[in-house]
Amino acid sequence: MAQAEFWYEFASSYSYPAAMRVEALAAERGVALVWRPFLLGPLFAGQGWRDSPFNLFPAKGRYMWRDLERICGSLGLPLTRPEPFPQNSLLAARVALALDDALRPAFSRAVYRAEFGQGRPIDAAATLGGLLTEIGVAAELALARAVEDANKAGLKAQTARAIALGLPGAPCLTTADGEVFWGNDRLEPGLDWARAHD
Amino acid sequence: MAQAEFWYEFASSYSYPAAMRVEALAAERGVALVWRPFLLGPLFAGQGWRDSPFNLFPAKGRYMWRDLERICGSLGLPLTRPEPFPQNSLLAARVALALDDALRPAFSRAVYRAEFGQGRPIDAAATLGGLLTEIGVAAELALARAVEDANKAGLKAQTARAIALGLPGAPCLTTADGEVFWGNDRLEPGLDWARAHD
Numbered sequence: 001m002a003q004a005e006f007w008y009e010f011a012s013s014y015s016y017p018a019a020m021r022v023e024a025l026a027a028e029r030g031v032a033l034v035w036r037p038f039l040l041g042p043l044f045a046g047q048g049w050r051d052s053p054f055n056l057f058p059a060k061g062r063y064m065w066r067d068l069e070r071i072c073g074s075l076g077l078p079l080t081r082p083e084p085f086p087q088n089s090l091l092a093a094r095v096a097l098a099l100d101d102a103l104r105p106a107f108s109r110a111v112y113r114a115e116f117g118q119g120r121p122i123d124a125a126a127t128l129g130g131l132l133t134e135i136g137v138a139a140e141l142a143l144a145r146a147v148e149d150a151n152k153a154g155l156k157a158q159t160a161r162a163i164a165l166g167l168p169g170a171p172c173l174t175t176a177d178g179e180v181f182w183g184n185d186r187l188e189p190g191l192d193w194a195r196a197h198d
Numbered sequence: 199m200a201q202a203e204f205w206y207e208f209a210s211s212y213s214y215p216a217a218m219r220v221e222a223l224a225a226e227r228g229v230a231l232v233w234r235p236f237l238l239g240p241l242f243a244g245q246g247w248r249d250s251p252f253n254l255f256p257a258k259g260r261y262m263w264r265d266l267e268r269i270c271g272s273l274g275l276p277l278t279r280p281e282p283f284p285q286n287s288l289l290a291a292r293v294a295l296a297l298d299d300a301l302r303p304a305f306s307r308a309v310y311r312a313e314f315g316q317g318r319p320i321d322a323a324a325t326l327g328g329l330l331t332e333i334g335v336a337a338e339l340a341l342a343r344a345v346e347d348a349n350k351a352g353l354k355a356q357t358a359r360a361i362a363l364g365l366p367g368a369p370c371l372t373t374a375d376g377e378v379f380w381g382n383d384r385l386e387p388g389l390d391w392a393r394a395h396d
Binding site (some may be wrong): 015043046047056058059062063067070074163167168169179180181182183185186189192193 | 219223241244245257258260261264265268272363364365366377378379380381383384387391
């Protein structure tokens with residue numbers, strides 16, 4: 001079965017529609033997805049940025065919010081800008097990584113819905129615990145696992161791999177033959193590629 | 199008839215496939231296009247950049263060249279990287295602006311084919327003169343008009359308008375109701391919007 005890895009960052013705005021769309025698109029094409037949460041911070045730091053490029057470069061930021069509004073509108077997804085933007089996504093990424101593979105997509109979508117659908121902060125353990133409970137996961141255990149040293153190191157390693165693969169941002173799809181497709185608007189060509197080059 | 203403005207920069211890599219695609223896409227939708235050459239330099243300078251972001255941020259640059267290779271491959275367009283990148287596009291933009299509206303698209307596509315299809319430099323008057331001759335335009339007259347003060351000022355004004363409209367880069371489509379669609383991958387939604395909101 002063709003495979004692709006879906007790389008996403010909880011603070012990333014375009015990762016929201018991508019996370020909501022990608023599973024159905026992959027299923028339509030018979031592509032197995034591996035969900036890979038990672039952190040953009042170290043990647044941006046390597047480009048000399050200490051903030052989101054959407055904040056550093058206001059014309060890009062203004063464009064992105066309007067573009068995202070149109071995209072979410074066309075998909076029927078609610079959009080509420082979280083304050084501050086970007087959100088601190090470290091704990092959410094750790095929780096996502098600590099979960100079983102089968103639970104990661106549902107938790108990740110729940111985080112995006114809360115953050116960009118409802119505009120809720122996602123940095124607090126209580127918030128993430130509530131989202132875990134909603135999807136039927138024992139929250140206290142998952143939160144405890146999230147902050148174990150091995151899991152913290154795992155997220156660092158996953159982020160290092162994202163950089164090594166040449167990801168320029170989030171979201172991305174990567175394929176078994178080393179291709180990178182960047183952006184919510186590249187999900188379809190990325191999954192088509194994964195299927196065609198299986 | 200619905201209208202849209204197509205904003206492009208001759209040094210911009212993604213403007214190449216966009217310029218080759220946009221006329222047919224607009225015709226299919228019954229949207230009248232106005233071709234607007236402008237310069238990214240002043241826009242980038244406003245973001246603190248003195249070079250292409252694809253050179254300033256190597257991960258973005260590596261990604262862009264591979265992405266463009268895939269896009270051109272899927273469209274059957276030749277791709278040869280011009281050296282240096284970005285090309286000095288000032289004279290080409292002046293020539294494009296000086297031409298009659300009806301000649302601008304053909305000249306612009308000829309420039310992109312030479313630059314990104316064949317990897318030829320586009321900064322020399324002799325090169326641009328050859329392209330003008332190929333499309334049946336009196337080259338000497340067009341080149342002379344290009345460097346008249348009024349035309350130089352016209353290009354500055356057009357670039358200032360691009361910045362005022364909030365363009366974050368090139369290529370872009372703008373619609374009568376003030377929407378901006380950025381990127382080769384936004385031609386279809388931009389033209390759909392122009393038609394739907396006529």
